[in-house]
Amino acid sequence: MAYKAKNLDRMNKVDIYQPASEIKRRKAGFPLSSSVLSGLFSFLDSLVLAFAGIGTYAYILGNPIYMREIYLFAVAFICLSYFFIGRFAGIYSFASILSPLISFSRLAVTCATTFMLLLAVCFSLKISDSFSRVWMYSFAFSSFSFVLAYRTIGYMTISALTNRGICTRNVVIFGSGEQANRLIDQFKQRKLHFHKVIGVFDDRQTRASAKMLNHPVLGNLEKLKQFVRKNHVDDIIVALPWNADERQVGIVKQLQELPSRVHLVSDLVGFRFPNKPSPTHFGGIPMIEVIDSPLSGWNVILKWLEDRILSGFLLLIFLPVLLCVALAIRLESKGPLFFKQKRYGYNNQIFEIYKFRSMYEGNGNAPPSVTVQASRGDPRITRVGKFIRRTSLDELPQLLNVFLGNMSLVGPRPHAVDHNEEYSELIDGYFARHRVKPGITGWAQVNGFRGETDTLDKMEARVEHDT
Secondary structure, rough: HHOOOHHHHHHHHHHHHHHOOOOOOOOOOOOHHHHHHHHHHHHHHHHHHHHHHHHHHHHHHHHHHHHHHHHHHHHHHHHHHHHHHHHHHOOHHHHHHHHOOOHHHHHHHHHHHHHHHHHHHHHHOOOOOHOOOOHHHHHHHHHHHHHHHHHHHHHHHHHHHHHHHOEEEEEEOOOOOHHHHHHHHHHHOOOOOOOOEEEEEOHHHHHHOHHHHHHHEEOOHHHHHHHHHHHHOOOOEOOOOOHHHHHHHHHHHHHHHOOEEEEOOOOHHHOOOOOOOOHHOOOOOOEEEEEOOOEOOOOOOOOHOOOOOOHHHHHHHHHHHHHHHEEEEEEHHOOOEEEEEEEOOOOEEEEEEEEEEOOOOOOOOOOOOOHHHHHHHOOEEEEHHHHHHOOHHHHHHHHHHHHOOOEEEEEEOOOOOHHHHHHHHHOHHHHHHHOOOOOOOOOOHHOOOOOOOOOHHHHHHHHHOOO
């Protein structure tokens, strides 16, 4: 009780920093990422080059359906060589992609080098006479023209989406001193505003600069954590004085529970963490990344596709089993087929989990104020319930949770709401397991930490494996 009273008192004190107008909930759009943008333009470059090669062949030599193998080899060689030479030349960097006209020379050199390499290979293999010179020159010219044109169109499209706030990255800053001011100034000086500062937080209001009036301090570190859990935040930037390394260590340890990237605008504290340079979507701002997002870039898309496709497929495969279990439950006892319970999911968001009912109705299946975990020999469990719990068939309806996007096939098992609140006070870093979506099975379950957690040691072991 003392612990809760202390927290409540601290939250009340923080409310004085809250602005009068209510902050609108920030949802996820399609935030620009340097890795995603680089991969996308790599693919589009290859597609455009292939189109240029086949298109010029159709215009100059004839039907591309009957294209000779040696010409197909040349087109494939150009696509592959352009990719590797382009990587070396830096044409897939964030800055180059978003400034095609400024990087005109790089694109021209990459294209010229690629075709000169093709000519050198053809000359070495003594097959240069097999190619039409008109086609070769036309292919080279059209390739450069098409790449430059589509990259310009791509830049204009990204600019339009950014101006509408669709491709922007939501950024939260912790710190309200000179470092934060310089950071915001650099964001404002950019031609395209990819970074939208949606909140500034600081434990010490007295440090707030006069220039921060456009971004009022919304509260302390606890308020920041609450804000991130209620809004979509891509990046958290800690902007504190460079000699505040000890304090930054403590702040980062608390921020590691959140599903956002954490960066430090500092050069001293970087030696305290195993780090890597921050993504290039921050440009030349001096920054290091100390906490990466568990899923970012293309991994987000791949994970989304994996969960949706596999869960849909598994629902069809197990449909006969689902019907048989449902029939057995209905024949043995009265009550609903499914047991529904509120649980914490990704970023501490509450969702409703589905399971087959394994207990008698009115004996623990209605969500009580205090969740009592089932134990061995529990009289509340039905005969069918014992079988489906032992074989894990009661978990099958969670495939629907995965298909709906509340859960993932693999991830930390979600706990009941009251258990979450209890263990979060007893175990440091407990909420770090909510940085990803909960799963039907996870690393803790694979290693034997499943079922009833009747001791704190068991829950600590589960949390350690989940995070």
